[in-house]
Amino acid sequence: MRAFVLTGPREFGVQDVPAPVARPGQVVVDIERVGVCGTDVEFFTGEMHYLHTGQAAYPMLLGHEWCGTVSSVGAGVDPSWLGRRTTGDTMLGCGECYRCRSGRHHVCGRRHEIGIRGGWRGALAEQLLVPAVALHALPDAVDVVAGALVEPGGNALRAVRGAALSPGMRVLVLGPGTIGLLAALFARAAGAQVHLMGRSERSLGFARTLGFAGVWPGDGLPALAWDAVIDASNAPALPARAVDLVEPGRRVVFVGLAGTPSTVDTRLLALKDVTAVGILGGSAGLAGAIEQYAAGAVDPRPLVAATVGLERAGEVLGGWRPRDEVSAAPKIHVDPRI
Numbered sequence: 430m431r432a433f434v435l436t437g438p439r440e441f442g443v444q445d446v447p448a449p450v451a452r453p454g455q456v457v458v459d460i461e462r463v464g465v466c467g468t469d470v471e472f473f474t475g476e477m478h479y480l481h482t483g484q485a486a487y488p489m490l491l492g493h494e495w496c497g498t499v500s501s502v503g504a505g506v507d508p509s510w511l512g513r514r515t516t517g518d519t520m521l522g523c524g525e526c527y528r529c530r531s532g533r534h535h536v537c538g539r540r541h542e543i544g545i546r547g548g549w550r551g552a553l554a555e556q557l558l559v560p561a562v563a564l565h566a567l568p569d570a571v572d573v574v575a576g577a578l579v580e581p582g583g584n585a586l587r588a589v590r591g592a593a594l595s596p597g598m599r600v601l602v603l604g605p606g607t608i609g610l611l612a613a614l615f616a617r618a619a620g621a622q623v624h625l626m627g628r629s630e631r632s633l634g635f636a637r638t639l640g641f642a643g644v645w646p647g648d649g650l651p652a653l654a655w656d657a658v659i660d661a662s663n664a665p666a667l668p669a670r671a672v673d674l675v676e677p678g679r680r681v682v683f684v685g686l687a688g689t690p691s692t693v694d695t696r697l698l699a700l701k702d703v704t705a706v707g708i709l710g711g712s713a714g715l716a717g718a719i720e721q722y723a724a725g726a727v728d729p730r731p732l733v734a735a736t737v738g739l740e741r742a743g744e745v746l747g748g749w750r751p752r753d754e755v756s757a758a759p760k761i762h763v764d765p766r767i
Contacts, residue, residue, distance in 0.1 A: 431765065432554035433742040435489045438475030441743045446490075449550070449558035451503035456510055456561050458517075462577040462736070463552045463763045464494030465745050466607065467663065468545060473746040476688060484546050491746075492552035492763075493519040493544040496567060496576030506561045516579045516719075518563040519543045520710045535712040553742055555765050565715050570723040574736075577762055578611070578729040582718030583711020585611035585661075588684040589619060590714070591706035592657035596620030601655045603627075603671060604662030604685055605636040605644070607759045610732055612659050612684070613641055615718075618726045626650055627662075635757040639731065650674075661685045668693050677701040684708040734758035738767040 430448040435441045451457045469491045471477035479485035496516040502508060521541040522534025529537050543559070544551020550558065567576050585608050594600060598621050602613045605627040613636075617623045624643035627633050636644045645651070658671040658681045665687040672693055675681050681703060698705060711718070721727045734756040737745060745761045 430555040431739060432490050432550075433492075433739055433763075435472060435487060435491060437487050439473060439747070440487075441473075441746075443739055443742075446554070449556055451501050451506070451558065453504040454506060454561055455503045456499045456506055456559055456564065457501045458495075458497040458515060458557045458559055459500045460492075460495055460497040460552050460555060460557055460765050462496050462573040463492045463765065464577045464581065464607075465492075465742070465761050465763060466494060466581065468493070470746055471688075472545075479546055486548070489544070490550040490554055491544045492554070492557075493542065494577050494580040495552035495557065496573055496579070497552075497557065499564075500556070502561070510561065510564065514567040514576065515564045516567060516576050516715070517543070517559045517565060518712050518715060519545065519580060520712050521549065521560060521563060524562075535710040553739065553763060553765065565719060567719065568723045570725075571719060572730075574730045574733055574762065575722045575728075578732065578760070579715055579718050579722070580711050581607050582611050582615075582722065582727070582729055583714035584608055584684060584708060585711075586615050586714035586717050586721070587711060588612045588659050588661065588682045588708050589615040591682040591708060592616070592659055592680050593704075594619050594621045594657055597622065598656035599624065599642075599653060600657045600659065601626060601650075601674060603658065603660045603667050604664070605632045605759075606661065607732055608684055609659070609661035610636060610639065610759065611727075611729060612661055614639070614727045614729065615721065616659075617641065618721060621657075624653070631757050632759065635759070655679070657682065659684065663687050665689050665691045667691075672697050672701070672703060672705070675701070675703055677703070680704045680706060682706045682708060732758050733760045733762050736762040736764050739763060739765045
């Protein structure tokens with residue numbers, strides 16, 4: 430099969446590689462759409478932490494935001510999966526340890542992460558091997574664009590759940606990238622009054638087209654009472670600002686990751702009686718994201734600026750984006766079939 434192979438920092442090519450074969454408990458999915466995210470870019474540049482700790486190594490097949498159709502199943506897999514449209518969990522726990530047995534497979538110490546950790550090949554290819562237990566069926570109401578946004582949607586939905594919002598609460602989302610915008614959409618669907626803060630006028634301009642209560646540059650943020658603050662940015666200084674901004678007795682949620690350590694004054698956390706919540710992965714939010722997409726409560730599709738073929742994946746990882754004003758959305762998709 431054809432696959433985008435990353436052989437080193439900024440070293441890549443589309444290669445013919447062996448097609449996957451479904452072993453017991455596994456399926457092969459014909460990939461129809463893949464999202465490119467910031468984690469993929471960090472592998473492309475060589476900055477990703479896992480590369481420096483031995484949890485990942487080149488060569489790599491990236492891609493963990495995906496959807497497709499099951500084309501073959503291994504022994505012990507329900508044959509009704511054949512021909513079904515699906516997406517799946519990125520986090521593949523060992524299934525045996527205490528964390529997995531207590532419902533926390535996404536933090537299993539021996540986990541694989543599709544296209545990220547432990548050598549499990551990702552979806553920037555014509556086919557993907559997936560354990561059947563990781564699959565989530567897609568209803569007809571969720572098309573390929575939304576289907577490949579389920580994984581980031583799961584992250585964003587978990588962040589919103591972590592904020593413990595009630596209808597009418599005012600939430601501030603830091604960072605109008607894909608996760609931040611999805612979190613804002615889920616929060617609005619939950620009845621919250623949603624504001625976003627960012628840096629780039631291009632990204633802020635796009636966020637304004639989605640009709641949120643307020644979209645602000647960092648130096649123009651109004652002095653409002655924030656019932657929750659969700660940090661979906663990659664800025665090292667913003668976790669501390671989130672704690673400073675949030676109302677006492679409320680919650681801050683950290684779903685973004687900076688390239689360098691962030692400093693948060695835990696004295697302020699305690700003195701304000703703030704609950705801090707960390708989010709890793711979308712596992713527990715995937716089913717909910719699919720449900721809300723299918724019901725029309727959240728439509729993630731406007732977040733996709735363009736879809737390109739596999740041969741252009743390297744350009745996208747290197748920073749290519751459409752430059753016309755109608756394509757300021759943050760996400761680029763890849764269709765490995767073209």
